[in-house]
Amino acid sequence: MTAVGNWKSCLGDRPSNDLWNALSEEAQVIACLRVEADLLTAERIEELCSRDLDWSVVLHLASQNDVSRLLYQNLSEIYPEAVPVWVLEQLQQSFQAGLLRSCYLAQELLQILDLLSQRGISALAYKGPALAMALYGGLAVRPFCDLDILIHPNDWLRTKAVLMAAGYDTLAVDDRLEMRNVWSDNERDFVHRDRGVVLDLHWKLMPEFFPTDLTVEDLWSRRQSVTVLGAIVESLGTEDRLLALCVHGAKECWSKLKWLMDVSQLLRQSPGVDWQAVIAQAKQAHLYRILLLGVGLAHTLLDAPIPADLVSQIQTDATLKSLMHQSCCYMFGVNVSPYRRWSPTRFRLNTRECWQDWVTYGIRRMLVPNVRDRQLVTLPSSWAWLYVLIRPFRLAGEKLGWVTRPQLGRDPKTAHLQEVSERRRDSPQELSSCCNEQAMQSKRPKIRADLSIYSLGTERIIYCPQQEMGVALNPSSTAILESCDGQCTLAEIAAQVAHRFDKPIETVVEDVYAAVLELQRLGVLEET
Structure with a gap:
C-alpha cells in the first residue's frame, strides 16, 4: 500500500x-x-x-x-x-540541538527522582526520557520539551516542598487550598528558571473533566523499569502506557504526529500486548472509543499492527471516521471537506461513548475549580464553595480577555547549537599581535564545572545551562578543550594538540589561541 x-x-x-x-x-x-x-x-x-x-x-x-x-x-x-543541502543542514541543526536538550533534561530527571527517593517518595517517570527510551531505545529521535513525573496524591505536599527547595517555582497557594487542588486538579507545572526546565508533576493521568479509572496504585503495581542514561527508572507498564497515550492524544485532539508515533512504536515494539486486558479496562472506564481512535489512527496512517477485529470495528463506526478526519485536520492544518474543523470541546465530547460522559465533561469542565481559581481569590474554608461560582466567571473572563490567565512561563528555551571550529574570529594579523609570549605562558583556561558534555559521532556537544546554549565541537576543538584543565598554559595546550595531530607546534599556536578565545566568548571556558 x-x-x-x-x-x-x-x-x-x-x-x-x-x-x-x-x-x-x-x-x-x-x-x-x-x-x-x-x-x-x-x-x-x-x-x-x-x-x-x-x-x-x-x-x-x-x-x-x-x-x-x-x-x-x-x-x-x-x-x-x-x-536540498539547506534542508538537510537545517534538519541536522535541529537534530543536534534537540538531542542535546533531551540529554540535559534526562539528567535533570534523574536528579529529581533521586531527590524524591532520598525522602521516601515513590515516583513514576510518565513521559519524556522514560517514554523515549522505552519505545525508541534512545533519546535521539523522540523530542520532549519538559519532564513528567507521576506521584501518589498523598505525597503532593512533600513533593512540592522538595521541588521548591531545589529551585523550582510553581503557582503558589497555601497548603490548605493545595489539598483541595489534589482532588480537583491532576497536575501542576513547576519551572526552574535558572536551568530552563519545566516539570509537570502529576498525581492523576487526566483532569477531572476528562476522567479515567487509572489510579496511581494500579499504575504502580503494573510498573516496568526502563534504563535512562545508565540509571534504572520506574515507568508505566505496556498496557497502561498504551491506554494513557490514547487518552492523552484524544485530550489534545491528536494535533501532533509525535503522539501518534508513540502509539505506533508501542504496538511495533510490544507484539505481546494483552489486548483483552486493555479492552476490558477501556470499556470499564468508558474509554473504548478513545482506544479505538488512537490505535485506528496508528494503523491507518502508520501501518501499526492491531487485531483484525478492531480494524473491523473501526471501519464500521461512523463517529470514529469523523474523528479520524478531524485528527488529520488538527495535525496538518487543513479542512478535510466536507468536514469543517471541530472545536476541541466538540472533538473531546465525540470521543466519549454515552450522554452521561457528555454531562460529566460539561459539569466538571465548567464547575470544578482548580489552582488558578483559588489563586485568583483567597477564600476562608467556610466560603470555599464559592469557587464553584467563581470558576465559570474566570473562564468567561479569560475568553473575553478580561482576566489574565496566571502563567509560569512554560517556554523552556531550546538550546541553540553553535558550531565552534578552528576558523578564526579575528584576522591572522590581529591574532599574531595578541598571541604573544606573555599570554601563552600566563593564561590557564579551565572548562566550566556546570557544563554537560555529550558525544555525537566524532563531535562533542556541550550544554551550558546558565546561558541555555549548546556548542558543537569538531575533533580538533575537542582536543583543545580536553587540555583546558586549569593547570596547562596556552603554550602547553598547543604542544599537546600538536603532538596529538602530529603537527609542528608553530602551525597550531594561532589556532589554539583563536579556539580558546571563542570558547571563552561562548562561556565554555574560564580563566584560573
Whole structure:
C-alpha cells in the first residue's frame, strides 16, 4: 500500500484535487515516521522525494508535529541526494540541538527522582526520557520539551516542598487550598528558571473533566523499569502506557504526529500486548472509543499492527471516521471537506461513548475549580464553595480577555547549537599581535564545572545551562578543550594538540589561541 493509499483509506474518496495536492507534503512526513525504515518505507521516501516538493512546507509540518529529528534520520540515511543541502543542514541543526536538550533534561530527571527517593517518595517517570527510551531505545529521535513525573496524591505536599527547595517555582497557594487542588486538579507545572526546565508533576493521568479509572496504585503495581542514561527508572507498564497515550492524544485532539508515533512504536515494539486486558479496562472506564481512535489512527496512517477485529470495528463506526478526519485536520492544518474543523470541546465530547460522559465533561469542565481559581481569590474554608461560582466567571473572563490567565512561563528555551571550529574570529594579523609570549605562558583556561558534555559521532556537544546554549565541537576543538584543565598554559595546550595531530607546534599556536578565545566568548571556558 502506498502512502497515498493510506491517506485514502483514512479520508475516503477525494473531494477535490486540491486536497490531495495539499496532502503530498504531509505524506512525505508520514512516510518518514519509522524508527527503523523497511524497504517499503524507503521506496515511499524515494518516490515522494522525486516529486517537486515545497521543502519549506515539509520543514514547517515536521516542526509543527515534532517529527523533525525523525525526518532528518530517515532522509539522511535513505535518500539524502534527493534533498536540498539547506534542508538537510537545517534538519541536522535541529537534530543536534534537540538531542542535546533531551540529554540535559534526562539528567535533570534523574536528579529529581533521586531527590524524591532520598525522602521516601515513590515516583513514576510518565513521559519524556522514560517514554523515549522505552519505545525508541534512545533519546535521539523522540523530542520532549519538559519532564513528567507521576506521584501518589498523598505525597503532593512533600513533593512540592522538595521541588521548591531545589529551585523550582510553581503557582503558589497555601497548603490548605493545595489539598483541595489534589482532588480537583491532576497536575501542576513547576519551572526552574535558572536551568530552563519545566516539570509537570502529576498525581492523576487526566483532569477531572476528562476522567479515567487509572489510579496511581494500579499504575504502580503494573510498573516496568526502563534504563535512562545508565540509571534504572520506574515507568508505566505496556498496557497502561498504551491506554494513557490514547487518552492523552484524544485530550489534545491528536494535533501532533509525535503522539501518534508513540502509539505506533508501542504496538511495533510490544507484539505481546494483552489486548483483552486493555479492552476490558477501556470499556470499564468508558474509554473504548478513545482506544479505538488512537490505535485506528496508528494503523491507518502508520501501518501499526492491531487485531483484525478492531480494524473491523473501526471501519464500521461512523463517529470514529469523523474523528479520524478531524485528527488529520488538527495535525496538518487543513479542512478535510466536507468536514469543517471541530472545536476541541466538540472533538473531546465525540470521543466519549454515552450522554452521561457528555454531562460529566460539561459539569466538571465548567464547575470544578482548580489552582488558578483559588489563586485568583483567597477564600476562608467556610466560603470555599464559592469557587464553584467563581470558576465559570474566570473562564468567561479569560475568553473575553478580561482576566489574565496566571502563567509560569512554560517556554523552556531550546538550546541553540553553535558550531565552534578552528576558523578564526579575528584576522591572522590581529591574532599574531595578541598571541604573544606573555599570554601563552600566563593564561590557564579551565572548562566550566556546570557544563554537560555529550558525544555525537566524532563531535562533542556541550550544554551550558546558565546561558541555555549548546556548542558543537569538531575533533580538533575537542582536543583543545580536553587540555583546558586549569593547570596547562596556552603554550602547553598547543604542544599537546600538536603532538596529538602530529603537527609542528608553530602551525597550531594561532589556532589554539583563536579556539580558546571563542570558547571563552561562548562561556565554555574560564580563566584560573
